[in-house]
Amino acid sequence: MHIRDLIVERLAVATVKADATAKETLAKLNEAGFRSIPAVDEHDAYKGMIYKVDLLSYLYEEKGDENASITDLLKHEDTYLQEDASFMNALLHIKALPFISVIKDDKLLGIVTHNKIESVLEDAFGLKTGGINITLASTEARGMIRKLTTTLKDENIEGMLTLDNGSALARRVVITLENGKSEDELNKLRERLEKNGFRILQMQRMEPK
DSSP states (O other), rough: GGGTTTTTTTTGOOETTTTTHHHHHHHHHHHHHHEEEEOOOOOOOOEEEEEEEHIIIIIIIIIITTSBBGGGGGOOOOHHHOOTOOOOHHHHSSSSHHHHHHHHTTTEEEEEEEHHHOOOOOHTTTTOOOOEEEEEEOOOOOTHHHHHHHHTTTEEEEEEEEESOOOOSEEEEEEEEOOOOHHHHHHHHHHHHHHHOEEEEEEEEEOOO
């Protein structure tokens, strides 16, 4: 998956000019209602991010000039992604940021937010469709997924997420199966999984989100 599928497009993104004054920028941040927005130059090239907390500290704690440029307050000017970056790159880079900017030909294409990242993870867990959510474990880490999908070959798997990757001793998997099973069918499913060496850690019904 490329992040171009998750981008909040440029026209929907509040920005400020990199050479704007502190006063202008504070007004822009207040209008947008965000704690940080991207800064761009006159050609719409990405120049970094301005944080409201840094701006307020400059204006009120450091008694800075409200008519001075915000250039020295910009952060993360080298932290951005190209439009063809993978979802994993976005996940790794966005951890400590309120959002991550996406550029194309040096210009701001849009941003990826935490909400967009979370929506992908929710889909991986099957939270959007609802269903039967099962967390299970196996001591057979190698070949576990193949064995699990073989055991569930007649089931409709709505989502799957693996945990403990890299462990040679055990592996947990969270799967979501299509809803509509009776309690008797769930008990038979549990028995089938346990018979094939899987330990059920949790099983519950989930309503669609």
